[in-house]
Amino acid sequence: MSPDLDRLIKLQHLDNQIADARQRIAAHPQRLADADARLNEAKAHVDAAKKRLAENHEAKRALEKEAAVYQGRLSKFKDQQAAVKTNREYQALGHEIETAQHELAAVEEKEIERMVEADGLTADVKQAEAELAARQKAIDQEKKELTAELQQVEGSLSDATTARATLIKELEPRLTTLFEMVARARRGLAVSMATRDGLCSQCHVRLRPHVFQQVRANDQIIQCDSCQRILYYVPPPPPIEQPIVRA
Numbered sequence: 001m002s003p004d005l006d007r008l009i010k011l012q013h014l015d016n017q018i019a020d021a022r023q024r025i026a027a028h029p030q031r032l033a034d035a036d037a038r039l040n041e042a043k044a045h046v047d048a049a050k051k052r053l054a055e056n057h058e059a060k061r062a063l064e065k066e067a068a069v070y071q072g073r074l075s076k077f078k079d080q081q082a083a084v085k086t087n088r089e090y091q092a093l094g095h096e097i098e099t100a101q102h103e104l105a106a107v108e109e110k111e112i113e114r115m116v117e118a119d120g121l122t123a124d125v126k127q128a129e130a131e132l133a134a135r136q137k138a139i140d141q142e143k144k145e146l147t148a149e150l151q152q153v154e155g156s157l158s159d160a161t162t163a164r165a166t167l168i169k170e171l172e173p174r175l176t177t178l179f180e181m182v183a184r185a186r187r188g189l190a191v192s193m194a195t196r197d198g199l200c201s202q203c204h205v206r207l208r209p210h211v212f213q214q215v216r217a218n219d220q221i222i223q224c225d226s227c228q229r230i231l232y233y234v235p236p237p238p239p240i241e242q243p244i245v246r247a
């Protein structure tokens with residue numbers, strides 16, 4: 001292969017590496033933010049479960065106050081009943097006592113319902129907290145990996161940038177200019193492999209037979225007529241000899 005063509009292919013590889021590294025560096029803050037968002041989601045589940053439990057406690061306290069009111073009323077009626085002089089008054093208070101007892105029983109029933117509900121809500125809080133702890137652990141690990149990956153990508157970017165500068169020094173300025181002109185027009189891809197059936201692998205246009213013939217030699221700079229990319233060819237690997245299997 002001509003050294004110039006070889007350098008242009010290498011230049012393309014380095015540019016791909018640089019573009020990829022830049023993209024990954026640019027995506028890094030968003031990936032951290034995504035991890036934080038997933039953590040906040042788990043925190044919100046814990047908060048919501050705790051809020052439901054607190055509401056349950058509050059409702060239970062309100063019922064306890066209500067029960068105390070009925071109990072007070074009940075003991076007042078009982079005291080009054082002990083002090084009455086007539087049978088009629090005694091019976092009338094007996095009705096009041098019965099009503100207060102019914103009301104108290106109904107409130108106590110509701111209190112029990114709230115206590116049963118509290119058991120479920122407490123379990124919900126514990127489960128949400130366990131999920132938060134597990135997610136916190138996973139996300140801490142993920143962030144560590146993201147940081148390590150960022151460092152690796154930054155290293156790769158720095159290496160590729162240095163290698164590119166060295167390569168550019170070895171290239172004729174007119175080839176660098178050509179490469180960069182095509183790269184700008186073609187989303188960073190200035191080089192294209194010709195397929196074995198004679199197509200430009202990037203724009204998929206068929207090369208003219210004599211152009212394909214020249215491209216296959218890999219000894220000069222030839223641009224695709226259609227997309228202007230610099231063409232090269234990778235010959236097929238030599239056939240592997242199949243071992244003869246005897247029955």
Ligand SMILES: [Zn+2]
Nearest residue numbers: 200203224227
């Ligand atoms: Zn093309």
